[in-house]
Amino acid sequence: MENLPVFRLQIIKYALIAAVISEAGSLPLLGFNPAYLCGLLTGTCVSIISFLVLLFMSERVLSSGVKWMASLGYLLRLPIYGAAFYLCMKAGGLHAGVGCLIGFLATVLAMIYVHGIKSKLSISRKRNDRE
Numbered sequence: 001m002e003n004l005p006v007f008r009l010q011i012i013k014y015a016l017i018a019a020v021i022s023e024a025g026s027l028p029l030l031g032f033n034p035a036y037l038c039g040l041l042t043g044t045c046v047s048i049i050s051f052l053v054l055l056f057m058s059e060r061v062l063s064s065g066v067k068w069m070a071s072l073g074y075l076l077r078l079p080i081y082g083a084a085f086y087l088c089m090k091a092g093g094l095h096a097g098v099g100c101l102i103g104f105l106a107t108v109l110a111m112i113y114v115h116g117i118k119s120k121l122s123i124s125r126k127r128n129d130r131e
């Protein structure tokens with residue numbers, strides 16, 4: 001993939017934006033809650049790290065052709081998610097755990113935005129420009 005560094009930076013940028021929006025959305029419900037914020041930051045960081053590991057392992061699989069490395073990447077990422085969630089629940093309770101789970105969704109939301117919403121908007125703009 002030629003634009004992999006651009007793609008990587010876009011996903012990281014929009015994942016951080018999703019985390020900021022999530023924190024802003026929690027303010028009316030929870031007020032400023034340090035436990036939630038800590039869980040959200042932990043979940044977002046783990047999500048981004050997991051995304052980078054996924055990209056790294058995907059590049060390795062594509063370049064070498066060794067398919068079992070994809071499973072190895074999954075087996076590396078899964079315990080990281082579990083450990084982060086467990087530590088958030090132990091350290092900050094339910095608010096930190098929920099924040100961590102929402103943070104896990106940050107890269108997923110970023111990918112939905114970049115490849116779904118944003119790409120459809122740019123396609124419709126191109127069609128409108130042609131007409």
